[in-house]
Amino acid sequence: MGILKSRLFKIIAIIVSIPVVLFGVYLLIMIITDYKPDKAIKLEIDNNQKSVIKKDESISIITFNIGYGGMDKDQDFFMDGGLGSRSKSKEKTLENITKISAFLKSKNTDFIMLQEVDRKSTRSFKVNEVEFMKDALKDYASSFALNYKVFWVPIPISKPHGSVQAGLLTMSKYGVESSTRYSLPGTEAFLRQLGDLDRCVQENRIPVEDGKELVLVNAHLSAYDKGGVIRKQQLQFLKEFVQKEFEKGNYVVVGGDWNHSMPGTDPSIFKTKQAFPDWLKTIPEDFAPKRYKWVIDKTVPSNRTVDIPFKKDVNFLSVIDGFLVSPNVDVISTKGINLEFENTDHNPVLTELKLK
Known part of the structure; x- marks a missing residue:
């Protein structure tokens, strides 16, 4: 015994x-x-164009977080209290990015700034969305900056988020002199950081006929850090970054998903049955350098909560996507485009600008 x-x-x-x-x-x-990128990485520019920006011409730019082709109106997300961790299927991923690319093509903007673009990730059924977008929008130069590269995210246990490669994709109808990935400061606790994004901004330099440059910055800032310490560091980095470029005489446009309620916007104007989410903070009033302008549409929500699938007048809505431009850039028009979150949990924002 x-x-x-x-x-x-x-x-x-x-x-x-x-x-x-x-x-x-x-x-x-x-x-x-663990992905440990250098502070600055030169990026490849595919299909580069030859045209140069003229000062008497307007330029159009659209920013759009495409939610890795998996965050359509029927999806929720585990990090926000939902259950979902992946796109519904490969077919649904392809349907979402096909509709998104068709929308982008119809707008025919000079520049496109995309966030959460996957490259063979588990959550999007290994679809290479970077190549898909490049094939669908052949008239554009493009560059891609990784901000999420993880061997395996093991949660949720029932259906793990899995292997992830994703980042920022910027596309241009003008010639791009250089494209660079700059790491943003701030890291989470050790174990969390191993499975989290390595946040960055993607800087694209586009020649202007007067010998200066348009510095186009694609950004996707942090959302979940407790206490907002990392977000403060990132905003300070970005503030100093854009100010230096303006002092050089360049034109500066920062666009993307700020993961903050944009200055001057009021989420209470949108109907909802949900409370103000804990993660959503407002960009401090003193963030923008002197005479810089916020370029946003206060009347159209650019983001929805994802603890539940989209239900009209139920989800909490906010404006967290848009642009910041230097004083030497005139704003002609700005429009948030309400796509009712059909294919992603964001709505795009389109602006028309002119360089002074």
């Missing part, structure tokens, strides 16, 4: 130790494969 007990205890010990060993192996792999 004693021998049987001893063997039983050994078997139980082995069974109990298996998850610990597996976690250790997983953690080791995550540490080894």
Whole structure:
């Protein structure tokens, strides 16, 4: 009987130790494969164009977070309290990005700034959305900056988020002199950071006929850091970054998903049955450098909550996408385009500008 007990205890010990060993192996792999980009990385420019911006011509820019082709109106997301962690299917991913690319083509803007564009990720069923967009929009130069590269996100346990490669895609009908990925400051706690985004901005330099440059910055800032410490660091970095470029005499446009309620906007104007989400903070009034202008549409929500699928007049809505432009850029028009979150949890924002 004693021998049987001893063997039983050994078997139980082995069974109990298996998850610990597996976690250790997983953690080791995550540490080894952890994406640690340099502070500045030169990016490849595909299909570069030849035209130069003229000062007497208007330029149009659209920013759009495409939600990795998986955050359509029927989806929720586990990080915000929902259950979803992936697109519904490969077919649905392709349907979403096909409709998004067709919309972008119909607008025919000079510049396109996209966030959450996947490149063979589990959550989007391995669809290479970067190549898809480049193929669908052949008249544009393009460059891509990774801001999310993780071997395996193990949660939720029932259907893990999985392997992720995603980032920022900027497209231009004008020639691009250079494209650079700049890491943003601030990191989460060790274990969380291993599975989280490595936030960055993507700077694109476009020549202007007067010898200056349009510095076009594609941004996707942090959303979930407790206490907002990381967000403050990122905003300070961005403030100093754009101010230096303006002091050089360049034209500066920052666009993207700020993950903050934009200055001057009021979410209470949108009908909702939900409370103001804890993660949503407002960009401080003193953030923008002197005489810089916010370019937003206060009347059209650019984002919805994703703890539940989209239901009209139920989800909390806000304006977190838009642009910041330097004093030497005139704003002709700005329009948020309400697509009712059909294919992603964001709405696009389009602006028309002129360089002074």
